[in-house]
Amino acid sequence: MEEVPNQTPQNPAKKSWYENPGCISLLLVFFFPLGLLLMWVYTNWDKKIKWAVTLIILFLIVLGFAIPTPSAPIANSTTINNTQTKPIPEIPEPVNEEASVVETVTEEPVAGELTAAEQEYLQKILKSTQNLTGAFSVIGEMADEPLKVYDDQDYIMRLAVAIITIQQEYKTATEIIPPTRFQDIHKDYTKALSLYTAATEELTYGIDSYDPDKINKAADLMEEASVYLNSATEKMTAIQ
8 A cells, every 4th residue: 555645735825915904904094095006906805895995095085185285374574685584564454443343254165265164174074084994994804814803803803993983983974064065075975974884783793693694785885885975075076
């Protein structure tokens, strides 16, 4: 009887850093152009999750263009011989002593510009969108290594934080009163977050009960939410 030589199982090829789901998740947060490319090329994430992440980042980009960059203050001076500056004395405006009623000036939006209230609103949504990007990148890792949700305590904790983040962002969005020009946008954005929150609930139940139908339902809800987020993005672009 011939002896069968001992064969040691070969270790699976180690993934390069750019194929590692954890690295891709970090890049989606800190350098999204490369993160998006690697996500589509090297991950096995569900396409519905990939599109959710892509649309969130697209919305983030549009928000970034909508918020004006603060410009440096211009000094109140005049240049003499291009070397010396002298301050221009301020001339006090005449005071109307007969005026007894102080009128309240309402800040009106100017075409192509944002009011202070609108800028404050966009800053809040910008921060919310950044948090969502990180949360969904963590959820996406589950598709590459499904067993992580049962035997990787570090990932379980990160996944729990991601789910709580999405639910908290929805709650925060419902408490924000948007400026008039952004009411329709906020309605779509809040609806998207509502569906994302419902998706996290289905995902949690699916993981706890080993029910793939629940997990698939979560992916469907994410796809539906993406429709509303895409609508919010288009409306944001139109305002600009």
